[in-house]
Amino acid sequence: MSMPQRVSSLILATVLCTTVGLVVITAAQEEDRASLSPAQARRAATLIMARCAVCHTTDLISQQRLPADRWTVTVEKMVHWGAELSKDDTALVLRYLIIRNHPGAPDDLPTIEQELAMSEPTPNQSVAASDGPLTGLPARGAGLYAHNCQACHGEGAAGGVGPTLARNLILKNEGAFWETVLHGRGPMPAWGAVLSHQDIADIHAWLATR
Amino acid sequence: MANVSRRAWFTTLVKGIGAGIIVGRGGATREVAQQAEAAEAIGPLTVRVTRPFDAETPVREFTSRLTPNERFFVRSHFGPPPAETVQPDAWRLTVKGLVKEGLSLTLKELQQFEPVSLTAVLQCSGNGRAHHRPKVPGVQWERGAVGNAQWTGVRLRDVLARAGIKPQGLHVQFQGADRPALPTVPLFTRSIPVAKALHPDTLLAYEMNGRPLPLLHGAPLRVITPGWMAESCMKWLTEIMVRADETPGYYMQQAYRMPETSIQPGSGLPGSVMVPVEEMAVKSLIASPGEGDTLQTGPVTIRGVAWGGESSVAKVDVSCDDGKTWEQARLLGEEQPYAWRQWQYLWNSRRVGPTAILCRATDTRGDQQPPTSPWNPGGFLWSGWDRLTVTVAA
Structure with a gap:
């Protein structure tokens, strides 16, 4: 550079x-x-x-x-x-x-x-599996979602300029979910530098309750 | 709010803005343009910001007197509200504040007032911001954040007369339905002095060039303050509030203000008094030929437009030798208040090589476009001579 x-x-x-x-x-x-x-x-x-x-x-x-x-x-x-x-x-x-x-x-x-x-890319940006299994905490995920995701994906994950995430099939495909969050997809930015793997696991856990 | 319709709105928006978009250095912009090429026709526009969508009209489009809706520049702070919130069934216009009787009107009820049509230039205050030196923050508009359209609607003063302004009511505040992505961002709320609000030509417009106002242009209703810059022309209007004072808040008290007297270029936010941007300055543009064009020696018709805000255009001068000599252009058609005036100049190009073509307008008050506009920290009201370079080939 x-x-x-x-x-x-x-x-x-x-x-x-x-x-x-x-x-x-x-x-x-x-x-x-x-x-x-x-x-x-x-x-x-x-x-x-x-x-x-x-x-x-x-x-x-x-x-x-x-x-x-x-x-x-x-x-x-x-x-x-x-x-x-x-x-x-x-x-x-x-x-x-x-x-x-x-x-x-x-x-x-x-x-x-x-x-x-x-x-x-920095080395720690690989998909979550490398960190071993993480247990997501839905209560913590709710707050993280509100701060990081809600502006586009809407209150209660009900959708906005970004897709509805509540009951979205991507929640069942963890590989695709992590890939999208870490590296972005289309208009969605990459969040790897902002959210820790624990954060992402927590958000995933909270989304799964929606 | 229904998920499906919000998503549908986004899809519509992306389709709407996509087709025919030219320029755009950003890969994302190009991608959007490519994806949406098959979608409904809009454009060509030069995209400055993909979201919220801000795009300007290529100046070659200004060879026509009216700027078509789908080629009209687009600017907002937060992008259009979800389409269903401005559908006739859901939409209401509220009139409140220092009025004898508050109103809540459907579009049909509003359309019972006497209809009025007028043609007026609409121009973003930041049009030409990219020409300011030193550079200033904001959307880097070049020449095309302006257009001329026929607006049809009702007089704001007729609606205000129905509500009855109380004697303390000195400012009329407008709120649109658009909302920022984050609730911590201030709403785009504006006010105009009551004298402009009660001017018989200040409209609440529901049609643009004879068609219902498009979503990107403020459907179903927007304010038109002829001769004033576009930040007063609130889109997606839902609320009018009569107040004693100017609207508080960022978009009235900090943004869209100019130093009252000229300040040192590059100085910070000035200590001098800042006043709201209101009236347009006299200005002209060259629509043809285009920047960088190669012309043959012999007669060339130079075409453009000129406008004067609340005053009229008296003359347009053209220089084909980079400002050394000036000749008067011919004004076409009839003078119509607030509309732009087309002009032509027949240039007999003899000298082979590159040259700059310039134009400058003078209004009936004697105000003339300066070579460059006074610098101001917001980069508002650029009205310097228009200038382009062409090459004359043998």
């Missing part, structure tokens, strides 16, 4: 942002902005697909070319509006965007989906 090279010019132009609210940037993080490791970039892209794409597709993000201060305000606004990002995740996504979609970035950046497809 050419990301580190791209960044040097950005850094010169980057206004040091004194931030407010949820996005707190320490001096150490500021230094760190110069680069992201491939694994960090991959995780940031996955977070964007899981968290930002709940409300809008990533083409809206890819077309932006913004300085650090405006990215900061934008990401902060999205977190305030309900983007499910922890403090660390917010800082990572923000760094990714500042490095990638800066005012001098070329017009023809690959899409976030294309970048993700080109990058190496």
